[in-house]
Amino acid sequence: MEKVLTRNIEPGKAPTDMAAYEANGGYQGLRKAMLGMSPLECREVVSASNLRGRGGAGFPTGMKWSFVPMDDKCTPGHKYLVCNADEMEPGAFKDRLLMEYDPHQLIEGMILSAYCIGADLSYIFIRGEYVVAIERLREALDECYAKGYLGDNILGSGFKLDMYVHPSAGRYICGEETALINALEGKRANPRAKPPFPQVSGLWGRPTIVNNVETLCNIPHIIDRGADWFKSLGVGEDAGTKMFGVSGRVKTPGCWELPMGTPIREILENHAGGMQDGLQLKGFLPGGGSTDFLTQDHLDLAMDYNVIGKAGSRMGTGTMIILDDQTCPVGMVLNLIRFFAHESCGFCTPCRDGLPWTRQVLEDIEQGRGKTEDLDTLEYQINYIGAIGNTHCALAPGAMEPLQSALKYFREDFERHISGGCCPYHSGKGA
Amino acid sequence: MSNAKMIQSDISSVLTRQEMAEIDHELEHIPYKSGAAIDALKIVQAGRGWVSDESLQAIAKYLDMSSEELEGVATFYNLIYRRPVGEKVILFCDSVSCWIGGCDSIKQTISDTLGVDYGETTDDNRYTLLPVPCLGACDRAPVMMVGDDLITHLDDNKISEIFSSNKSGVQS
Secondary structure (H helix, E strand, O other), rough: OOOOOOOOOOOOOOOHHHHHHHHHHOOOOHHHHHHOOOOOHHHHHHOOOEEEEEOOOEEHHHHEEEOOOOOHOOOOOOOOEEEEEEOOOOOHHHHHOOOOOOHHHHHHHHHHHHHHOOOOOEEEEEEEOOOHHHHHHHHHHHHHHHHHEEEEOHOOOOOOOOOEEEEOOOHHHHHHHHHHHHHHOOOOOOOOOOOOOOOOOOOOHEEEEEEHHHHHHHHHHHHHHHHHHHHHHHHOOOOOOEEEEOOOOOOOOOOEEEOOOEEEHHHHHHHHOOOOOOOOEEEEEEOOOOOEEEEEHHOOOOHHHHHHOOOOOOOOOOOOEEEEEOOOHHHHHHHHHHHHHHHHHOOHHHHHHHHHHHHHHHHHHHHHOOOOOHHHOOOHHHHHOOOOOOOOHHHHHHHHHHHHHHHOOOOOHHHHHHHHOOOOOOOOOOO | HHHHHHHHHHHHHHHHHHHHHHHHHHHOOOOOOOOOHHHHHHHHHHHOOOOOOOHHHHHHHHHOHHHHHHHHHHOHHHHHHHHOOOEEEEEEOOOOHHHHHHHHHHHHHHHHHHHOOOOEEOOOOOOOOOEEOOOOOHHHHOEEEEEEEEEOOOOOOOHHHOOOOOOOOHHH
């Protein structure tokens, strides 16, 4: 398979600087666009490529951009492109790799994306703990300004763009795009009501696009090599390649670039090396902590947005978390719910009060104090908190996804905790 | 002395010239002063380790915000410290992949070795232990950060190596 996003990334190889990036075809997409393509032409290529957002929701990137008012339809003032580099989804570890080892690929993608929507200011909103990525991105930005790839009149095209690295001060909710915008404005990161959508009224009330790191990293290649080439990379129904990851007790956990539509079994067995000796696969979250469990029965599914969706889960970030047969599913779900309860921004009641209640019920069950009616309480929470529209944003409904599917697939485990009055796994991991 | 001048002198007795210059630098691309709230908190914390009441009030005045509003911002974010922390903060990942990898027992080892639980600072003021959302290194779980260093594949031996009292630095 042709490596696209990771063509400059190899184990043991130094991170790519400007010279190394350009020596391997870097900034060709930028040259092509600046010297001969209009923003509209670039946008049409991206739309035709069928690129879908890699942050989790899978929304078509070209369509997202199409809502940004252009030219005389836009009131005078700034437009913003923001890179969401706030990777904090439990079990997600793909954007770190892309930023630490090939920062210029992201920056080129951002310059091109800003060109497509007519943005003149751009921010890389990155979690503060990613100190290595922050440093390398800043060095790369300096190299870009020195080369004239950023600043006024980029490559003589008349296009102007400034770019800043903005390290965040924390909190998972900043990954929600309107919460991220509030954080960029120096406020508490409560998500905003939509509409208005950020494309029309985002940062400082101006048109704003927020895209994930991996999404943006695809743009230079799509502009350089075209939509048809990009579509041909996928082996299923979706276009391009994807960073897939596996964590949990497998032989070789890691992150690999593979074609969209790669079967789950191939990722697990060929790349992650299968389960560690003595362990069996019990289930897995296909795309991070806020996706529904799938099981052994789903291993032959293709990692495509709609295929995983039809199976009752989500592709999410494409970074899978494996549950083995000696790890307690109740304990795992409790860990996730504890995370989401802690990370609730506190703005709406179902999330702020409902998640701690759910956590308490799960703690009782895990610690052997559970009652049969607790399962009804959990079902009630799933139906109430899990319904989009009852909460201000998608955090709490996302939190319910692993819980509802755990109750579906591993109900016996919950019942054994309750009937036996203790955790049957005795894993020693505590609760 | 006019009121405005009094406020100005208040601020400059707390914030250093360097801190104010760094905040001004951020303000160059921010249309409203309060928009630099988080940046300003981070700038002050970078030099002082944490944000005291006095610092917070001075920043609020400098950005024309109420100190209550700035407090609401400061306490929202887990990487802004409103209490003193040790020389290095341990950000311990307790999210799902690290949990599967046995982080609960490693956290216990850290607590036993250093004599601190979450939110506490060691008696010698070297370390503060805090939990942190998934650090995005799940293929190398369990992981934590000590200061700016990411430390992966944690086990009890590694913990005792890192925190044995004779070591001056952190090994990864």
